[in-house]
Amino acid sequence: MDQIDNIRERLRENRNYHAVGGRYSIEQRRALLRRLLAELQANREKIMAALYIDLHKSEFEASVTEFIPLLEALRFMIRKLPRLAKTRRAAVSPMNFPARGRLVPEPYGVVLVCATWNYPLLLALEPVIGAVAAGNSVVLKLSDKSKATMNLIAELLERVSAFGQVVTVGDEFSFEEILKERFDYIFYTGSEYGGRKVLAAAAPHLTPVTLELGGKSPCIVCADADLAVAAKRIVWGKFTNAGQTCVAPDYLLVHRSVKSRLLDEMRKRVREFYGEKPLENPDYAHIVNRTHYDRLCKLLGDRPAERDPDRLCIAPAIVDEVTPDDPLMAGEIFGPILPVLEFSENEEALDLVRKLPKPLALYCFGGDREMRRRVTEETSSGAVSFNDVVMHFVNPAMPFGGVGNSGMGRYHGKYSFETFTHYKPVMVQSGRIDWPVRYPPFREWQKKLARLLSR
The missing domain is CATH 3.40.309.10 (Aldehyde Dehydrogenase; Chain A, domain 2)
Known part of the structure; x- marks a missing residue:
């Protein structure tokens, strides 16, 4: 099996896993994030060297603009994930009484994250952190620039990813080719031109997207x-x-x-x-x-x-x-x-x-x-x-994100978890009390009540 077939097979496995209700537990997600944190810390010097090769970034600049913010994002998510992933109570209206409501966070499924090259470490991995924390499987499309950093990211993720939860894709697929695959969510960082390509590819399947673009600030x-x-x-x-x-x-x-x-x-x-x-x-x-x-x-x-x-x-x-x-x-x-x-x-x-x-x-x-x-x-x-x-x-x-030509959607902190999460409303209605007001035939008292409530 060649590399392309191997990637497609892992995609199929991840789709099937989510299709039958598979879920990564909170502890499995936190464990992966902890392994990623440990790998980043253990490979700091290699990361600094890669960023210098790609963009001539000094060690200090690479540390304060990429490495340290990424560690902070990981620590935040590891610490806050149990709370973020909790089911939330939701109020119910008088028309639903008696009932109970809640919002159940569920992953979208298989998420595509498209990395960019200018801050190659931070902008590739911070969305991955949010997607993993939310319980998704992730395909990370590496940029064809900043190759030294991208190759190192692929190595690190291969070591930390259990159950095939994170798959990295390099030159095996072009940007256009990977967009032909079906995903449950797409997160793209890059140019307005690339953002339009993502929207066009997402449209046939109505795939939700986050576009982190740019513009003239x-x-x-x-x-x-x-x-x-x-x-x-x-x-x-x-x-x-x-x-x-x-x-x-x-x-x-x-x-x-x-x-x-x-x-x-x-x-x-x-x-x-x-x-x-x-x-x-x-x-x-x-x-x-x-x-x-x-x-x-x-x-x-x-x-x-x-x-x-x-x-x-x-x-x-x-x-x-x-x-x-x-x-x-x-x-x-x-x-x-x-x-x-x-x-x-x-x-x-x-x-x-x-x-x-x-x-x-x-x-x-x-x-x-x-x-x-x-x-x-x-x-x-x-x-x-x-x-x-x-x-x-x-x-x-x-939250960080654009509007109009500068993008759509947001992430960072808790907003990264929310971006990659569908909050599913769940309402449990009483089976014992059944108000007759909503059922036809509609009598005069029902019409009077409707007029009263319409004031």
Whole structure:
């Protein structure tokens, strides 16, 4: 049996297991998560090496942006799973009396998780944690980029997965081919283009999906912002991982009165963080492959930005005097290029944000209470963060996800469990008391009662 046949056979076994009411116990799920936690800790150095090979991530950056959040997600789920998986009581209406109601959490069945390459460890395994915790069988489609990390993930999951609960798929199936298989749920992280493919593949079977996409996340800097804090946080959030972050600020909207001071402060922070020669800095990441590097260079055109085609590296580029019709504003940049637009009135900034597709995140520095209200209530985005960027992503108490072109669905913390769970309503009606009011023929007293209840 070749590898493709082996994968299909494991898929069939998992489908059949769930089809006949098979369930992984809470302790089986926790045991798998504990084994994964132990394997990650035991292989930390290998993981750091793989992330460096794929994206030139420094050990510190890889630790704080991927490894530590993943460990925290595992510990949270191991600790909270017994409570999350409990049947919940549900109220019943007077029309159901006497009855008892409850919500029974059940897994969807066989779940497809499509991994992405920019944070290959965290964004591959955090959805898997939620899907396993909810009792599903999982097929993890590995990205065809970030190969060193993807191969290591496959090795780790092969060691920890009991009962064939988690199956990894690499080059045996293309992205398009794996979507032809039937799944009970699909979780996809990637581009809007890929998200549309997932929706098209899910439609014939009405398969539910979560799409974690991206978009042009704006960052507004108001006239009263603390420019030193804003510059430091924007530069960090934008140029970490060489801008290859779905929630990184994709463009700046800066009040005209503070623009020159903010840009001076930002350029100072770039030098402070990455030195005079960022391309030689061991803490600065590289572009994932030649295709993405060439795309970014084309976007930059002849604008000044140091580049190294051999190492696929582009220095942080803050591009001033950009207009809304500039090619840099046509789509998500996903690289170390930050266009800067200016505004004179807050309304101008809000108008531009509303004209573009709904972003995954919206950031705002400064602004009075009214401006914060307007940003929150008069725009639509996956999330809003004031006086910081990116950090909302690591808060497990809040869901993470997009809206419109930036995606659908949510996960993180308890929301990861809920995403991969169908809460089945179960109602137990009394067999002894049978109110006659609902049965025909409908007499005058029943009609009077209906009119009374309709007031």
